[in-house]
Amino acid sequence: MDLHTRFNQSEENGARYPNERRNFEDKAEVEEPAPATVDDLLLAHSREYVEFVKRQTNLGYGFLDSGDTPATKGLFEGSCSVVGGSILGARKVFDGECTHAFNVGGGLHHAKSTAASGFCVFNDIAVAARWLQKNRGVRKIAVIDIDGHHGDGTQSIFYNEPLLKISFHRIGIFPQTGYIDEIGDGEGQGYSVNIPLGGSTGDEAVLYAYGEIVPPLLRWYKPEIVFFVCGIDGHQGDPLADLSLTSRTYLAVAESLHELTHELCGGKLLLLGAGGYLLDVTARCWALIFSAISQTRPQLKDTDLPDKDVTEKSQNMARIKDTVEEIRQTIFKMHNLL
Ligand SMILES: [Zn+2]
């Protein structure tokens, strides 16, 4: 039986759900991570930036960037705790202490090596990946990011490295990057894969692009571990990145990545929460994802799902087919996959 582990970020959450282990048929455990150390942060961030975050959070006011990421008291410690959760999850999954892990507070994909951005202070994805590279000699880490925004921080930190990054995101909104021609540089050429999506893209088009791009690239890359950045802000009605997705997309991608990781790397799958600004919808979609990968999927009626209109049809199939073809002609060709 798989041992599936999820990580909580606070004692409060642990206290609120004392029966969680029982709810997941003894397949899941909740763990309290040790905070990341400064040395951990330095794996992906400059010392100047780490000191800056410390200073600003001690002040307790103002912003770390131009206005999205406030510098509140305790932010440094809280951010270290988030990063610690992702390191712990990555380590336990890679070492085989559990098959999958979920850090719902993680996935802070906008943070750069020297700057905060878009509510993200430290890039836990990058720190956890660097931690595995340094301490376990891992070479092939794949990051699949379906948050509604481009994973620009992760891309920039690994832009010159052969670490596979695939990001599905709404184009033309924050952070204004993630175009199809951002494919990586030097040894990283062909390892940044961007699937830019228009507004109201919908399940059908996103799942088509996912199916055409992700399974073939993962089978070619043969990852040793997969990070799944599962932000829910592409859900229909999300105020930040409406892609008109329903829970079907999140569930289908989670089930597919679960199968692919079992096929390719012994199931080594680390899930990181990322964004989502309709809180009830986000919580329910994460619960669905968690149920899918722990194979404790509940029996659900359509009315239990957090979707307004499950018959919504994609308006963007023609456009997405062009996008997929362009990726095949660039990335796939580069790796001799055509
Ligand atoms: Zn987002």
Ligand SMILES: [Zn+2]
């Ligand atoms: Zn599994």
